[in-house]
Amino acid sequence: MLDRLQALADRYEKLSELLCDPDVAGDPKRLREYSKEQSDLQxxxxxxxxxxxxxxxxxDAKAMQGEKLDDEMREMVKMEIEELSxxxxxLEELVRVLLLPKDPNDxxxxIVEIRGAAGGDEAxxxxxxxxxxxxxxxxxxxxRVELMDASENDLxxxxxxxxxxxxxGAYSKLKYESGAHRVQRIPVTESGGRIHTSTSTVAVMPEVEDIEIEILDKDIRIDTFCSSGAGGQSVNTTKSAVRVTHVPTGIVATCQDGKSQNDNKAKALQVLRARIYDIHRQEEEAKIAGERKSKVGTGDRSERIRTYNFPQSRVTDHRIGLTLHKLDAVMNGDMVxxxxxxxxxxxxxLLEKENLALS
Known part of the structure; x- marks a missing residue:
């Protein structure tokens, strides 16, 4: 561990030198790359x-113990050793965590997608x-949150x-949200006061740059149509909404919340790129794990990562067995x-895997 830390420190100090180099300062690309790398190591x-x-x-404190000290000084040295130890x-625990492999997408x-699954209107x-x-x-x-596309029901x-x-750090915190979320409560459509169980699925995908996923013009089909829902006088009168289809994979992305057709096309391509990247990433993870894992599951009521129980004001994350009795706060964004x-x-x-690899 100490060897790895020293190599990291050497690289950090080398980057400090490079960032002071006039040649680097005059090269925006290298300056950006080195600054980002140093920030990650800081x-x-x-x-x-x-x-x-x-x-x-x-x-130094331990060396002082071998010297002739009065009782008060000896006690002070003892307390200092305890604090320093x-x-x-x-710090040893902290640096072990900091040396863990970092998700490059963190x-x-x-781009977040939420869909009502099992449960109809309540979902x-x-x-x-x-x-x-x-x-x-x-x-x-x-x-900052930017709505890209939405399809509402009558309620x-x-x-x-x-x-x-x-x-x-948006992906580093929201990546755990992918999966099926289960809710238990009395729906507004329920006249008999019975508790229903419904689910919605969430998919969290990192934004992907053009250079990471190249989409060829010949591989996409673009359709335009009239927007629906709120959006001003142009809604339902101009074909500003855009649907982009990636022909080789059949993946589709739609956007209708932008100010113009060009704006919606750019956003739809962002979503399309993220979806294609996500599929590639899942395939790579499946190869490593030996089995394909679905990003969000089927949305079936029995399949979930988290349950939100309104009658008991309880939220439970089933992956780690965490239960909190503050559902209102969580639904108001207190997810920390x-x-x-x-x-x-x-x-x-990750630490356990690393320890097993070293043993």
């Missing part, structure tokens, strides 16, 4: 620098609740809604505890 570099300082201080252990913006209403939850969470993180729920979340717990669980799993 937290680990800082932790390692502090770790080395703590080791020096700890050695505790900090040393904390810093990217995301669509729950999909709109999830959209509001993620919007509130994004606001709290200082991120104001979403049969499907697609939106982009832009902000630092859930996401932090999922992050820690993933880190613990």
């Amino acid at each position: 937290e680990a570099y800082g932790a390692y620098t502090e770790y080395k300082e703590v080791l020096v201080q700890l050695d 505790g900090r040393k252990d904390e 810093d990217k913006n995301v 669509a209403l729950f999909a709109s609740d999830l959209y509001r939850m993620y919007t509130k969470f994004a606001d709290g993180q200082g991120w 104001g729920g979403f049969k499907e809604v697609v939106f982009m979340v832009s902000g630092k 505890e859930i996401i932090n717990s999922l992050t820690l669980a993933e880190q613990a799993e």
Whole structure:
């Protein structure tokens, strides 16, 4: 571990030199690449620098124990050793986590798709609740949310809604949301007061640049049609909505919430690119795991990653066995505890795999 940390520190310091080089300063591409790389290394570099300082201080304090000291000074040295030893252990754990392989998509913006699944109108209403939850969470993180496409039912729920979340670390926090979300509550359409179980599915995909996924013009078909829903006097009068079909895969993306046909085309291509990339990524993960894993599942009532129980004000994440009795807060975007717990669980799993590989 120390060898890896020293190599990291050497690279960080080399990058500092490179960023002061006039040739690099005059090359926007290299400047951007080096700045990004150094930024990614900064937290680990800082932790390692502090770790080395703590080791020096700890050695000095232990050396003092061999000297002739009065009782008060001896007690002070003892307390200092205890504090430094505790900090040393904390920093060792921190740098172990910081050295774990990083998901290359973690810093990217995301495209989120939510669909009402099992449960009809109630599933669509729950999909709109999830959209509001993620919007509130994004606001709290200082991120920007941009609606890309939506299909509503008669009750104001979403049969499907697609939106982009832009902000630092958006994918690193929202990637755990992919899967089937189950709700248990009395629907507004239920006259007998019975609790129903419905599901909505969520897919979280990293935004993909043109250079990562190349879509050839000859491989896409573009159709235009009149927008529907809110949008001003041009709705249903001009063909500003765009549907893009990737012919080789049959993947389709639609956008009708932009200000113009060109705007909708650009957004639809963003979604299309993300969907194609997501399929490639799933295939690669399936090869590694030895089996194909679905991104969001079928939406069947029995298949879920999380349950939202309204009568008991309870939310349970089934992947890590976490249950919180503050459903109202969660639905209002207070998702930090859930996401932090999922992050820690993933880190613990990666650490265990690394320890097994080293043993």
